[in-house]
Amino acid sequence: MISRANPIPILVLFCLLHSTEETCPSMCLCTSDTVSCSSSGLTKLPKSLPTFSITLDLNHNHLSWLGARSFSRMSRLEKLWMAHNQMSSLTYGLFQNASSIRYLDLSSNKLQVVEQHYFQGLWRLEELMLFNNKITQVEAGTLSSLSSLKKAYFSLNQLTNFPFFSIQDHSHPFLTMLDLSSNRMTHLPWEDLKALPSLLQRGLFLHNNSLICDCSMYSVFWHWDLRGYDTLRDFTEEHTCSIYGDPRASIQFLRHTRFFNNCTMERAVSQPVTVLLSKVLVTEGQRVRLDCQTSLSSANLSFTWLSPKQGIITQYNIDDTLMSMFANGTLEIQAAKVNDSGLYVCTAMDIIQVLNATREINVTVLLPAAESFNTGYTTLLGCVVTMILILIYLYLTPCRCSCCKQPKPPAIPVATYDPGNLTSTADQHKIHRNKHVAFMQPMLSEEGLEWTHES
Ligand SMILES: *[C@@H]1O[C@H](CO)[C@@H](O)[C@H](O)[C@H]1NC(C)=O
Ligand SMILES: *[C@@H]1O[C@H](CO)[C@@H](O)[C@H](O)[C@H]1NC(C)=O
Ligand SMILES: *[C@@H]1O[C@H](CO)[C@@H](O)[C@H](O)[C@H]1NC(C)=O
Ligand SMILES: *[C@@H]1O[C@H](CO)[C@@H](O)[C@H](O)[C@H]1NC(C)=O
Ligand SMILES: *[C@@H]1O[C@H](CO)[C@@H](O)[C@H](O)[C@H]1NC(C)=O
Ligand SMILES: *[C@@H]1O[C@H](CO)[C@@H](O)[C@H](O)[C@H]1NC(C)=O
Ligand SMILES: *[C@@H]1O[C@H](CO)[C@@H](O)[C@H](O)[C@H]1NC(C)=O
Numbered sequence: 001m002i003s004r005a006n007p008i009p010i011l012v013l014f015c016l017l018h019s020t021e022e023t024c025p026s027m028c029l030c031t032s033d034t035v036s037c038s039s040s041g042l043t044k045l046p047k048s049l050p051t052f053s054i055t056l057d058l059n060h061n062h063l064s065w066l067g068a069r070s071f072s073r074m075s076r077l078e079k080l081w082m083a084h085n086q087m088s089s090l091t092y093g094l095f096q097n098a099s100s101i102r103y104l105d106l107s108s109n110k111l112q113v114v115e116q117h118y119f120q121g122l123w124r125l126e127e128l129m130l131f132n133n134k135i136t137q138v139e140a141g142t143l144s145s146l147s148s149l150k151k152a153y154f155s156l157n158q159l160t161n162f163p164f165f166s167i168q169d170h171s172h173p174f175l176t177m178l179d180l181s182s183n184r185m186t187h188l189p190w191e192d193l194k195a196l197p198s199l200l201q202r203g204l205f206l207h208n209n210s211l212i213c214d215c216s217m218y219s220v221f222w223h224w225d226l227r228g229y230d231t232l233r234d235f236t237e238e239h240t241c242s243i244y245g246d247p248r249a250s251i252q253f254l255r256h257t258r259f260f261n262n263c264t265m266e267r268a269v270s271q272p273v274t275v276l277l278s279k280v281l282v283t284e285g286q287r288v289r290l291d292c293q294t295s296l297s298s299a300n301l302s303f304t305w306l307s308p309k310q311g312i313i314t315q316y317n318i319d320d321t322l323m324s325m326f327a328n329g330t331l332e333i334q335a336a337k338v339n340d341s342g343l344y345v346c347t348a349m350d351i352i353q354v355l356n357a358t359r360e361i362n363v364t365v366l367l368p369a370a371e372s373f374n375t376g377y378t379t380l381l382g383c384v385v386t387m388i389l390i391l392i393y394l395y396l397t398p399c400r401c402s403c404c405k406q407p408k409p410p411a412i413p414v415a416t417y418d419p420g421n422l423t424s425t426a427d428q429h430k431i432h433r434n435k436h437v438a439f440m441q442p443m444l445s446e447e448g449l450e451w452t453h454e455s
Contacts, residue, residue: 142163187217
């Protein structure tokens with residue numbers, strides 16, 4: 001049937017249609033569903049663009065202004081690349097009748113304020129790229145109509161804040177990535193951040209900003225770090241904050257946690273915890289006092305200790321002669337034994353303000369050694385024993401060194417908190433190990449930390 005029809009009128013009609021609607025602009029390259037006009041020196045949009053295109057590439061041009069409904073005839077347009085142009089603002093209704101757009105790249109332009117109307121109608125938009133502009137502000141309602149949004153990039157701008165509150169579970173159910181790194185944020189509304197959908201918290205990039213160190217900031221990052229978010233792991237060094245807002249006093253706060261020692265952390269499981277963490281090194285038989293000084297300073301505190309050996313200790317077993325607690329929360333171990341070693345956790349509760357704060361102390365009890373008496377006699381004795389051991393070693397070769405090892409004396413018997421001088425054993429505290437994964441490394445490596453609350 002078709003072969004019998006005269007093909008010429010159809011061909012003419014087809015050509016006419018193409019010449020009016022679907023011609024490829026001379027400076028562009030057109031393929032089946034893609035129009036590429038990148039690096040074509042464009043200062044305005046070509047008059048006629050093929051209406052069937054799915055991808056329109058306008059990267060690397062000099063576009064500075066586009067009229068309303070510029071893309072309204074491209075009903076299938078899904079990907080619009082406009083990076084590296086000169087756009088400083090977007091006209092009202094620019095994307096009207098362009099609701100099939102799913103990827104929009106406006107990175108490396110000159111946008112300043114992202115106004116509420118900019119992306120109106122783009123309810124199918126999944127990825128929005130606005131990095132490397134001059135954006136100082138994102139208006140509150142900007143993202144509200146973008147219910148399909150999955151990833152949004154605002155990195156490398158000049159943002160000092162962001163309307164986090166406009167993002168909620170139901171408003172953006174697919175949003176898993178929000179890049180706000182390399183901006184100029186000093187303070188953030190941390191309560192709003194904590195209220196973000198957890199899927200988005202996991203994909204929130206905030207590194208390389210101008211954050212000012214404080215406890216509320218640290219607390220949020222501490223939790224994210226504890227949960228092992230890649231956003232923090234991948235950019236540990238770029239997470240910096242400045243002390244007292246002085247940009248010269250900038251610290252990598254995921255590595256150097258000692259500035260936050262006095263911060264109270266609210267745990268995810270609604271059990272607040274302070275980062276106060278210290279170590280005590282004693283020799284067996286010594287009396288140990290562990291204080292429970294936390295960030296709470298009310299007069300009406302009640303205290304609870306969790307010890308590795310005795311479990312929970314409250315004020316009421318004060319008559320326990322081995323381990324007792326004073327009214328001020330200080331726990332006393334009369335004569336420490338090696339098996340008293342472990343993690344001691346004190347919780348101070350302010351019943352009136354309904355606040356909890358916790359202090360953790362890693363106690364290590366070492367075996368006593370003859371030399372610790374430190375008299376001339378014991379030193380002499382030590383020498384004699386060593387001589388005998390050497391002789392035994394020389395003359396009784398089958399005995400390997402490991403079977404005649406002496407217990408190693410501690411350098412100084414210490415009864416104070418001494419973080420720099422810790423060498424020993426004790427592993428009975430598996431219950432609370434997870435509590436300070438985030439702090440053990442920095443605490444161990446940082447010399448010069450003072451925890452001498454008592455002596
Ligand atoms: C364009 O959008 C307007 C409303 O935004 C709508 O009334 C109109 O029908 C649309 N036109 C086309 C061709 O889709
Ligand atoms: C940090 O941000 C500044 C601009 O705020 C940028 O110039 C710099 O390249 C960024 N550094 C990193 C490591 O991202
Ligand atoms: C933490 O608190 C102690 C005692 O209250 C104080 O001496 C110390 O300076 C504080 N540390 C920081 C980093 O604020
Ligand atoms: C404080 O700790 C106690 C005992 O662990 C707990 O019962 C209470 O719920 C905690 N309070 C808050 C506000 O988390
Ligand atoms: C708590 O009380 C005991 C006994 O009265 C005292 O030895 C200790 O120094 C006190 N600790 C603090 C931190 O005030
Ligand atoms: C701890 O060691 C003492 C002796 O040093 C021993 O009497 C006691 O039973 C031990 N306790 C535990 C729980 O192992
Ligand atoms: C306590 O300190 C010892 C010695 O540094 C260490 O091996 C142990 O893991 C620490 N325990 C906890 C619970 O931090």
